[in-house]
Amino acid sequence: MEPDAESYRDRLGLRGDVVRFEGGSLPVFAIGDDLVLKLFPPEYHSEVSTEVAVMEAVHGRLPVPTPRLRGVGLLDDWAYVLMSRLHGEEPVVPDVEVSVRVGEMVKALHAIEPPAVLGPVDWAAFVGERRAVCVEQQRKRGLGARWLERIPAFLDGVDLGAESSVLLHTEVMSAHLLRRNGVLSGLFDFEPAMRGAFEYEFASVGVFVTKGDRECWRALVEAYGRVPDPRRVMAYALLHVYSNMPWYLREMPDGDSFDELAVRWFGA
Template sequence: MEETLPPDSAGAWGVSASTSLEAYRALRADRSRWLPIALDIARGRGLDTSSPHVFSTGTNLVVGLGEKLILKIFPPLLRAQFVSERGSLTQLAGRLSLPIPGIVAEGMRDGWPYLIISRLAGTLGSEVWPQLAEAQKERVLRQIGETIASVQRAPLGPLAQIQPRWDDFMRAQMQGCKARHTRLGLAPKFLAGLDDLLRDAAKLIPMDAPPVLLIGEYIPENFLLACTNDEWSLAGLFDFGDVLAGWRDYDLLGPSAFMAAGRPGRVRNLLEGFGYAQLDFTLKRRLMALMLLHRASDLNSHICIEGWQEQADDLVELQELIWPG
């Protein structure tokens, strides 16, 4: 549904914010420029705008409308995220035991697509995770592994056509891998092993296997937790803006880097929940390759093992550190 701006806010998004990522980020940082438009969209839908809550994290413009709904607005230059989110929520609806947002309405405001989705109950994972006891972290990681497997059992449907194709994506990532990690400051002792790892990756990573739905970011910022009888559990999953269709192991990288911290019990629970009974050298090597090839890969920022740069002398030792056992 295409909507037009009311006369008093015509052109408020700004042409540059529709076409320039830098200009869009400036718009996003100044809620006074976009929140009135968001609230006008909500009012036009007959929704309660008396107590809006702006979410400061994430990429898009997101505002909570009371306790039940969220309005998520996507700039035109990130339209692919809108297509991804809408397609994923539609395809996964009713197929998971874990709550995900439901689409209540969708539309367009002056070329900017938006979704109105249901708001999930729970506490943001990033707020809770650091304080959890080790046994609770293992429990949650097993549930994350189970959730990844459950998502991947869902039929792809129209998402099978999402771009880029897995083989094209992987080959492009391989081609730019060394330059990327050199630019990001990966230590020379790890860069030295990249060529060997990439040669292995071409054989270890299936390019033509039947693809599954990949969320790409199973990280604490994208899930909710809830506590019952002093036990924390996964309570909801959201943010489906960067989905791919490809090889299943790719989705183990987020929790491996941000949450498992090289702890054997955490790694074991994550992998067993996912369905892997054995962690052998081949699997470690494939995961190490995929971690370096991930679209958001930056080992210096993402591996949450304190002092890991000093604990490993090459990529083989690093994979043993991240996935012990």
């Protein structure tokens, strides 16, 4: 059942019109011009600590504004996070200038110590778990048999070990960015954050920010200061918790193998 956000506004002693933001997996409301109320139903209560910890860890430490925590608590069965409101519009991508700014932002993000609350505790175990369900996940998404049968061999041929953990947003995409007056004016939505290999971040960045544009990808990784291995990024694109390979293949440049896609999508 949809929560009564106006009632929650009144119970929190807030003022201003209540406007629900479109999209997103959780209900999020603007409260006037200055505040945002994000609500978590019981099955998502465990994500509140991640949202709060990462929001506090990154605030003021990135070259892009992020929300400031204003409050956290419980209203009936719904947990809530109250935060400052960012302003701007979703940037149009791919765009070279946006790619540069995102590269700088991700570099700063990955330099921040991951909050203790973040998992997974064992990245190798997480990767193993993702590998075990990868083919079935992509099958449920509608991936064709010729691609499904190639997944195990491709993953077997990519070394995903020996990488130190960094703070990962995990869903750096245009939908979680804002742009105003020609500059990035916001990064938000931290509840999916994790700790893990830096290339995992570049899977979503490559699909949802640079979108297979070679010039934009080059600009982004140059701003980041490190060129990720295309095959490792391709592997994480398959293993990502929210991976949807059929959608990627519709939206991104085509190829005849995962190795070819790795170069086309994530090759500098």
